[in-house]
Amino acid sequence: MAYRIIDSCVNCWACEPLCPSDAIRPADPPAVAHFTIDARACTECEGDHADPQCASICPVEGAILDAAGEAVNPPGSLTGIPPERLAQAMAEIRAR
Amino acid sequence: MALEALDQPNTPAAGGGCSSSGCGSSSDKLAHLPEHIRAKVHNHPCFSEDAHHHYARMHVAVAPACNIQCHYCNRKYDCSNESRPGVVSELLTPEQAMAKTLAVAAEIPQMTVLGIAGPGDPLANPERTLATFRELSAKAPDIKLCVSTNGLALPELVDEICQHNIDHVTITINCVDPEIGAKIYPWIFWNNRRVRGVKAARILIEQQQKGLEMLTERGVLVKVNSVLIPGVNDEHLKEVSRVVKAKGAFLHNVMPLIAEPEHGTFYGLMGQRGPSNDELQALQDECAGDMAMMRHCRQCRADAVGMLGEDRGAEFTNEKVAAMDIDYEAAMARRAEVHAAIEANRTAQQRQPDEPSETFVPIASLKRSKRQPAPRETPAARFAVATTGGGVVNEHFGHAREFLIYEAAGDGDDIDVRFLGARKVDLYCSGGDTCGDAEDALAKTIRTLEGVTGVLCSKIGIEPWDRLEAAGLVPNGEHAMEPIEDAVAALYRELLAEGRLAAPVEAAALSA
Numbered sequence: 001m002a003y004r005i006i007d008s009c010v011n012c013w014a015c016e017p018l019c020p021s022d023a024i025r026p027a028d029p030p031a032v033a034h035f036t037i038d039a040r041a042c043t044e045c046e047g048d049h050a051d052p053q054c055a056s057i058c059p060v061e062g063a064i065l066d067a068a069g070e071a072v073n074p075p076g077s078l079t080g081i082p083p084e085r086l087a088q089a090m091a092e093i094r095a096r
Numbered sequence: 097m098a099l100e101a102l103d104q105p106n107t108p109a110a111g112g113g114c115s116s117s118g119c120g121s122s123s124d125k126l127a128h129l130p131e132h133i134r135a136k137v138h139n140h141p142c143f144s145e146d147a148h149h150h151y152a153r154m155h156v157a158v159a160p161a162c163n164i165q166c167h168y169c170n171r172k173y174d175c176s177n178e179s180r181p182g183v184v185s186e187l188l189t190p191e192q193a194m195a196k197t198l199a200v201a202a203e204i205p206q207m208t209v210l211g212i213a214g215p216g217d218p219l220a221n222p223e224r225t226l227a228t229f230r231e232l233s234a235k236a237p238d239i240k241l242c243v244s245t246n247g248l249a250l251p252e253l254v255d256e257i258c259q260h261n262i263d264h265v266t267i268t269i270n271c272v273d274p275e276i277g278a279k280i281y282p283w284i285f286w287n288n289r290r291v292r293g294v295k296a297a298r299i300l301i302e303q304q305q306k307g308l309e310m311l312t313e314r315g316v317l318v319k320v321n322s323v324l325i326p327g328v329n330d331e332h333l334k335e336v337s338r339v340v341k342a343k344g345a346f347l348h349n350v351m352p353l354i355a356e357p358e359h360g361t362f363y364g365l366m367g368q369r370g371p372s373n374d375e376l377q378a379l380q381d382e383c384a385g386d387m388a389m390m391r392h393c394r395q396c397r398a399d400a401v402g403m404l405g406e407d408r409g410a411e412f413t414n415e416k417v418a419a420m421d422i423d424y425e426a427a428m429a430r431r432a433e434v435h436a437a438i439e440a441n442r443t444a445q446q447r448q449p450d451e452p453s454e455t456f457v458p459i460a461s462l463k464r465s466k467r468q469p470a471p472r473e474t475p476a477a478r479f480a481v482a483t484t485g486g487g488v489v490n491e492h493f494g495h496a497r498e499f500l501i502y503e504a505a506g507d508g509d510d511i512d513v514r515f516l517g518a519r520k521v522d523l524y525c526s527g528g529d530t531c532g533d534a535e536d537a538l539a540k541t542i543r544t545l546e547g548v549t550g551v552l553c554s555k556i557g558i559e560p561w562d563r564l565e566a567a568g569l570v571p572n573g574e575h576a577m578e579p580i581e582d583a584v585a586a587l588y589r590e591l592l593a594e595g596r597l598a599a600p601v602e603a604a605a606l607s608a
Contacts, residue, residue: 010172011187012216014161017223018288049288057285059162059171078165080282081365089357089365 001067002042003052008063009034015054020045024054129346129388136263136317139208139435140240141404143264143319143347145392145515146446148404149487149580150438153209154200156193157186157399158224162216163248164284164300166270167362168323168353171216186399187215190227192414194235197228199417200401201236202427204408205434211242213266214398219249222256229260238428242266244321248284248300250307258314265311266349267304268321271329272339274298279328282362305343312344319347319390324371324379325363326353337383348383349390352376373501374547377516391517394498403485405498405518445487445579475597476505478516479584480545482553489575489583493556497521499545500580504588511585519544542567549597550587552580570596 005015005024011034016024023041027034037054044067045052055064055072061079062071075083129137137143141151162171188196201207210232212218218225229241243257244266257265271277277297284296291299311318320340322333329336337348353370355363362368371379380389394404402408480499482491501516521541538560545551551569554576564571570591575583591597 012160012162012171013221014163014216014285051289053288056288056290057161057163059165078283079362080167081362085365086360093358 001044002039003037003044003054003067003072004039004065004069005035005037005054006063006065007034008060010060010063011035012059014057014059018053018057020048020053133317133346137346139439140264141209142211142242142393143317143390145390146442146487147208148392149483149485150206150442151208151435152204152206152401152403153211153396154197154207154401155211155213155396155398156188156197156228157215158188158190158193158228159212159214159218159221160187160216161220162214162246163220163286164217164246164296165282166246167280167282167368168325168355168364170360170364172360186413188414190224190231192417193228194231196412196414196417197232197239198236198422198424198427199420200408200412201239201431202420202422202424203411204402205427205431206403206438207239207431208435209240209242211244213244213396217246217248218243219245219253222249222253226256226260229262233260235424236428238431240264244268245307246300247304247307248286249303251303251310254307254310254314257311258316262316264317264319266319266321267308267345268323269301269304269308269336269340270322270325271297271332272301272305272336273332274301276329276332277301280325305339308340308343308345318345319349320345321349321351321393323353324350324376326369326371326375328368330371330375330379333379334382347388347390349393350376350380350383351393351395354395373517373519380517391515392500394518394520405520406484442487474505474507474592476503477549477588477591477597478503478547479550479552479587480519480548481580481584482551483580488577488579489552490554490577493551493553493560493571493573496541496553499548499551501548502580502584504584506588507592511588513581513584513588538563542569545569550591552583552587 002023009027011027013026013035015035016026021041021043023038023043025032025036025038027036052072055066058064058073059078061073061075061077064072066072075086137147139147139151141148141153162169165171197210212225212228225243229243232239233241241260241262242264243262245268247267247269250265250267270280274294274297277300278294281297281300283290283292284300285291286296286299308318308320320336322329322336324330324333333350337350340348353363353368355361355368355370357364380391383389392404396404397407397409399409400407401412479502481489481502482493482496482499483489484491498518498520500518502513503516504511504513506512521537521544542563545567549570551564551571552575553571553573555573556564556571561571570587572587575586578586588597
């Protein structure tokens with residue numbers, strides 16, 4: 001049972017000091033481009049907090065996955081930008 | 097640093113005589129402040145309109161984490177072509193920040209101020225922020241330290257901030273009403289949970305107001321930043337201005353929302369527009385009735401280096417700083433010499449011939465303009481000035497990346513010149529299609545100068561001269577190296593005499 005940080009992480013450091021299990025490792029470029037979670041140490045904050053801390057402060061949708069591989073903060077859940085609006089805008093910008 | 101000497105926490109509210117009624121220009125906006133506060137901001141480029149012509153500042157990007165989300169921010173911050181808050185190219189450790197600051201302070205001796213403004217919230221990363229300040233106050237005690245925050249974590253850190261002698265704090269306060277706040281802040285991180293909606297905004301507002309009160313009680317100078325978001329908080333900002341002034345903030349800086357789809361922010365993608373130059377100015381004028389307003393803010397990047405309006409960050413990357421060999425003591429001595437020369441120059445520029453030659457005259461008495469509103473029988477007109485600093489007209493039109501906008505009104509010797517703000521020519525990277533040829537760049541510049549009558553610069557080419565005239569503007573290169581306010585007054589007088597200024601009725605509408 002562990003959370004995972006994927007490559008959309010922007011290395012903002014917000015999660016690192018919050019982890020009760022000290023499971024979060026900073027990026028170490030060029031080998032490791034973004035923050036990672038030590039799966040052996042991660043407890044999903046059980047027994048320490050009601051909500052998993054890293055996923056509760058992470059500003060990037062989709063950057064943290066739960067044990068099942070699902071995004072804890074799915075598209076639109078943090079910014080309020082509807083995913084289809086974002087996709088449409090990205091397509092418009094790319095088309096320029 | 098003399099924080100203890102500030103024993104009148106609410107003094108900024110006291111004077112109150114200076115209002116929006118054209119009570120003069122430049123740092124006159126701070127005339128209502130007690131002398132000891134004015135002395136503290138006298139050489140701070142971000143707080144004093146006059147100082148910003150002469151002194152430099154830098155921000156170090158040591159604080160990447162944030163504890164809230166704002167709808168005008170996108171946390172994927174890294175574009176070297178952009179010049180807006182929250183954007184940086186290189187995140188620094190406190191040690192790297194320290195080395196960079198000492199390098200900049202040695203190479204740019206006009207530097208007086210180091211700020212930590214992000215790219216996240218500096219108090220959401222308090223350790224990195226405070227470590228930087230601690231080190232720097234030991235090695236360069238002449239550099240002023242500032243921090244900018246959203247205020248959420250402020251109350252719990254006020255005492256520590258005071259310990260480190262950080263004597264200026266900026267709090268971004270966009271609202272005092274949680275219902276409005278919910279339209280600006282989708283969530284905050286509070287007590288180990290992500291909190292959303294009106295509840296989140298209420299907590300944030302309470303923390304901001306508490307932090308503001310605690311700082312002013314302790315004599316720390318507090319500036320309040322507000323982002324003007326048309327249709328969301330525009331009317332409300334007048335209330336914000338009243339509230340923060342009552343709690344002792346000494347300066348209110350209303351900044352325009354920056355929102356383009358390519359920035360990937362909620363506002364940018366959802367089509368929320370930013371305010372026009374006129375909307376921004378009108379609101380600043382209304383809020384100015386309540387307190388000192390700041391109009392020369394350039395909305396710098398969180399890693400900006402140099403004079404306001406310029407960014408020399410590329411000269412000070414980690415790699416380049418590491419290669420520099422700096423004598424800290426000698427650099428500090430040189431700064432002291434350069435600052436003394438700047439002060440002599442400022443005094444010479446500003447003193448009226450009949451002014452007594454005191455060593456520190458009150459800023460209000462230094463100004464050339466009168467405290468009374470300008471008579472309205474003559475039309476007001478706006479002028480754009482190209483300058484690289486020093487308080488004089490000294491930039492080639494084609495090289496200007498920004499213009500300072502001044503308004504002149506009056507008659508004969510009684511011409512009132514007031515500073516309205518800075519307009520950037522190329523503030524944003526807006527994608528490939530606007531990076532076109534010189535023709536397009538000039539058209540863009542002319543659009544930037546909307547509402548302006550005359551353009552003062554040190555030199556201007558024949559083609560842009562013709563294009564400006566065709567657009568109804570009066571280009572002028574005859575006041576090169578003259579103090580800006582004198583040059584503006586001279587051109588205004590000239591145009592008035594030639595009958596080339598708009599009728600009073602139109603001018604009044606323009607400045608409304």
